[in-house]
Amino acid sequence: MLLQVRNISKSFGGLNALRNVCFSVREGEIHALIGPNGAGKTTMLNIISGIESPDSGEIVFKGEIVNGRPPEKRAKKGLSRTFQHLELFNDMTVIENIMVGCYLKTRSGFFRSGLLLPGTKRDEREIYERSCEILDYINLSKRRDEMAKTLPVGEQRVLEIGRALATEPDLLLLDEPAAGLNIRETRELGELIGKIRKERGVTVLIVEHDMELVMRISDNITVLNFGEVIADGPPIEIQKDPQVIAAYLGEDE
Amino acid sequence: MSRDDLIVILFLIATVILLPLISGSSYLLSVGIFAGINALVAIGLTILMGYAGQVSLGQAGFYGIGAYVSSIMSLKLGLPVMISMVIAMLAAAIAAILLSVPALRLKGHYLAVATLGFGEIIYVILNEWGPGGPSGFGDIPYFSLLGYTLTSSQEYFWLIWGCVIIVMAFSLNLINSITGRALRAIHGSEVASVSMGIDVVRLKIKVFVLSAIYASLAGSLYAHYVTFVSPSSFSLFYSILVLMMVVLGGMSNLWGGITGAIIITLLPEVLRGFKEYDILIYGLILTLSLLFMRKGIVPLVIEAIRRRG
Numbered sequence: 001m002l003l004q005v006r007n008i009s010k011s012f013g014g015l016n017a018l019r020n021v022c023f024s025v026r027e028g029e030i031h032a033l034i035g036p037n038g039a040g041k042t043t044m045l046n047i048i049s050g051i052e053s054p055d056s057g058e059i060v061f062k063g064e065i066v067n068g069r070p071p072e073k074r075a076k077k078g079l080s081r082t083f084q085h086l087e088l089f090n091d092m093t094v095i096e097n098i099m100v101g102c103y104l105k106t107r108s109g110f111f112r113s114g115l116l117l118p119g120t121k122r123d124e125r126e127i128y129e130r131s132c133e134i135l136d137y138i139n140l141s142k143r144r145d146e147m148a149k150t151l152p153v154g155e156q157r158v159l160e161i162g163r164a165l166a167t168e169p170d171l172l173l174l175d176e177p178a179a180g181l182n183i184r185e186t187r188e189l190g191e192l193i194g195k196i197r198k199e200r201g202v203t204v205l206i207v208e209h210d211m212e213l214v215m216r217i218s219d220n221i222t223v224l225n226f227g228e229v230i231a232d233g234p235p236i237e238i239q240k241d242p243q244v245i246a247a248y249l250g251e252d253e
Numbered sequence: 254m255s256r257d258d259l260i261v262i263l264f265l266i267a268t269v270i271l272l273p274l275i276s277g278s279s280y281l282l283s284v285g286i287f288a289g290i291n292a293l294v295a296i297g298l299t300i301l302m303g304y305a306g307q308v309s310l311g312q313a314g315f316y317g318i319g320a321y322v323s324s325i326m327s328l329k330l331g332l333p334v335m336i337s338m339v340i341a342m343l344a345a346a347i348a349a350i351l352l353s354v355p356a357l358r359l360k361g362h363y364l365a366v367a368t369l370g371f372g373e374i375i376y377v378i379l380n381e382w383g384p385g386g387p388s389g390f391g392d393i394p395y396f397s398l399l400g401y402t403l404t405s406s407q408e409y410f411w412l413i414w415g416c417v418i419i420v421m422a423f424s425l426n427l428i429n430s431i432t433g434r435a436l437r438a439i440h441g442s443e444v445a446s447v448s449m450g451i452d453v454v455r456l457k458i459k460v461f462v463l464s465a466i467y468a469s470l471a472g473s474l475y476a477h478y479v480t481f482v483s484p485s486s487f488s489l490f491y492s493i494l495v496l497m498m499v500v501l502g503g504m505s506n507l508w509g510g511i512t513g514a515i516i517i518t519l520l521p522e523v524l525r526g527f528k529e530y531d532i533l534i535y536g537l538i539l540t541l542s543l544l545f546m547r548k549g550i551v552p553l554v555i556e557a558i559r560r561r562g
Contacts (some may be wrong), residue, residue: 049448075450087448089441091341092434104450106431110459113424113430116254127431167449194345229552 001060002027002171002203003048008057010043016227017043021057023222023232025171030067030197030204032214035224036247042084042206044224045173049081050074050204061171078171082160084176085208094140097148097159101166104132105130131166138162138192154185158192165196170194174206178213186210190217215218215239223247254425261508269414273407280498281537282406286478288518289413290397295498295510296417296424297464303504304428304436305460307357311368314375315465317346317487319472321383324393324482329384332398336342338473345469349462357457364461371494379484389483396477409478416474417511420467424507436460501542503549512551 003025010018018040018182025031033041046052048059050071058065066074080101089097106123113120135141138158143151157177164172174193178186190213196202208214214221215235223231223238225247231238238244254262273282294312301307319341326337348371356367384390396403396412403409427433438446439453447453476482494517502513520538525533546553 038313051444051447058472071444071447072450072452075448081448083445087442087445089438089445091441092437096434100434100446101449101457103431103435103438110432110463112425116426163445163449184460233429250403 001026002062003205004058004060005044005048006058006060008044008047008054008059009041010047010052010054010227018047018054018224018227021224021227021229023229025203025205026220027170027203028197028201029210029219030193030206030217032211032218032221033205033207033224034214034221036209038226039224040227041224042175045081045205045207046174049079049173075167075169078168078170079173080164080167081173082157082164082175082177085178086156086160088148088154088156088160088163090147092148093145094143094148094151094159095128095131095135095145097163098134098166099127101134101163102127102130104136104167134162134166137165153180154182157181158189161192161196165200165202169202171205174204174208176207176209178208178210186213189213193217219237254422254429258425258429262418264426265414265421266418269418273410274378279406282307282410284519284522286406286409286413288515289410289417290471290478291495291498291518292511292514293413293418293420293474294468294495295502295514296420296507297467297510298499299502299504299507299510300424300428301460301507302499303509304433304440305457306440307461308362308365308496309368309370309461310365310489310492310496311352311370311375312464312468313487313491314368314372314470315349316475316491316540317359317375317379317484318345318348320482320487321379321472322469323473324390324476325384326514327394327398327477328390328392334394334465334477335398336468338477342466342469344380346462349465350458353461354456357454357461364457369489372489373466376484376488379487383484385483387484388483391481393476393480393482395402395480396474396551399501401519413474413478416470421507421511425560427505432456485511497539499549501539501546501549503551503553504552505548506555509549509551513549516550 005021005023007204008018008021021044033044035041043052047054050069058067061074061077061079089100106127135144138161140155140159140162143155148156151159161177178189181189193204194217197204217241218235220234222229223244230243230247231241272285294316297468298309298312301309322341322344323337326332326340327334352367352371353364356364380387403412435446435451435456438451498513498517499510501516502511503509520535521531524534527534
């Protein structure tokens with residue numbers, strides 16, 4: 001198992017956002033985390049990536065309990081993510097956004113950079129070339145030198161994925177990547193996610209509302225409702241699960 | 254360093270070399286020297302405020318450490334000036350680490366508050382325990398290197414502006430490197446930066462330490478040029494003055510600090526002619542500049558040039 005979520009609970013004030021949540025993500029799979037609004041999906045992603053800490057329970061990533069490790073340490077260990085409310089570096093160009101993603105993979109020393117020691121220029125060129133490659137991969141090369149904030153939402157979402165890819169993650173967390181996309185863009189996004197898993201061997205954990213997309217690309221699905229796991233399994237089972245149907249459509253009285 | 258930066262640096266080098274040769278006025282040179290000393294402190298604060306998003310109200314403290322440590326080491330212990338200056342920079346760096354490690358772990362402007370207190374503490378220490386107390390002490394050795402002692406204003410002008418150019422080149426390289434990009438990223442989105450593996454706290458601490466080292470260097474140069482120091486030069490007033498330079502010059506561009514330092518150092522001299530009204534006009538100019546040039550002078554000038562070209 002690449003990622004194990006064990007008995008995670010989290011409450012905000014009196015509200016139980018998550019209660020005893022358990023699920024696992026296998027290496028190489030596309031795993032979806034779904035549920036109605038307010039089910040605690042984004043909170044779960046924030047806990048996995050280390051932005052929020054749980055009240056109890058454990059996050060096990062690559063066989064190691066990572067509780068208490070700050071997000072930057074988890075990123076170093078191979079965990080990267082995108083955000084539901086876009087968190088691009090708005091005043092930087094598209095290529096620069098990707099180049100920031102390369103931060104982990106480059107030596108960076110204060111004095112090395114300041115004194116322009118030999119190698120810094122070469123490193124910089126390498127980062128640039130690697131970033132161009134990623135832009136090509138996500139099909140945004142034509143936007144290379146534009147400011148990130150000027151891109152349409154669909155391309156901003158893709159750029160966030162590219163930036164996350166630049167850290168060369170083993171596990172990629174996607175928080176509602178299809179939000180605000182039209183049908184064509186959503187289809188292309190699905191293809192991109194599939195390609196990332198297949199060609200780069202990246203495991204994907206995706207939180208998404210677009211059920212068509214989720215059912216099409218996921219190997220396994222975990223369903224959250226009011227902070228609790230109500231179902232876990234492959235798409236076919238989930239689609240038939242009475243509890244899931246009830247959660248989405250409302251209970252019959 | 255970008256091509257534009259390189260052009261400005263070369264222009265600056267030429268000016269620094271030629272100015273003392275053209276003008277023999279030691280008054281003009283000494284004003285220039287003080288502008289250079291202030292520029293060193295301002296460059297550090299520009300990186301801290303403009304690129305790391307943190308405010309320091311205690312740069313005078315590091316400036317004072319630079320002046321006092323270096324003076325005491327060279328005068329009382331007889332160490333060579335260069336070595337005294339390095340010790341002073343280390344002392345400032347250590348103080349900056351001790352101050353920022355707890356303050357920067359907390360989100361928000363705790364550093365501003367912490368540095369405000371720090372500056373005051375240093376000021377009190379210099380008054381109470383510094384040689385000569387509030388009246389300070391003199392006979393500090395002139396700057397010397399490899400047995401050659403600098404005495405003329407010309408030589409000090411070259412020395413200090415040489416330091417400014419080196420510090421500026423170093424800072425420009427830093428800002429245009431992967432580190433600088435990471436700093437800009439933190440400005441854009443802190444949560445995304447940490448998710449990219451950037452250790453935000455560590456990076457901010459490093460920048461703060463760098464700004465302390467620059468201020469310490471400036472303080473040492475000041476002490477060995479004037480050869481007399483007293484606590485009054487290192488009060489909160491100086492920290493605020495440097496803050497003014499950075500805000501006036503524009504903190505989103507590294508050249509803002511230098512520009513602000515030159516203007517604020519020169520302004521009182523230019524206004525001498527107005528006699529007792531000088532303070533009034535000085536205040537008026539600063540207030541109006543801040544009201545109508547929020548971003549600072551340098552970013553505005555660059556915008557204007559871009560719009561034309």
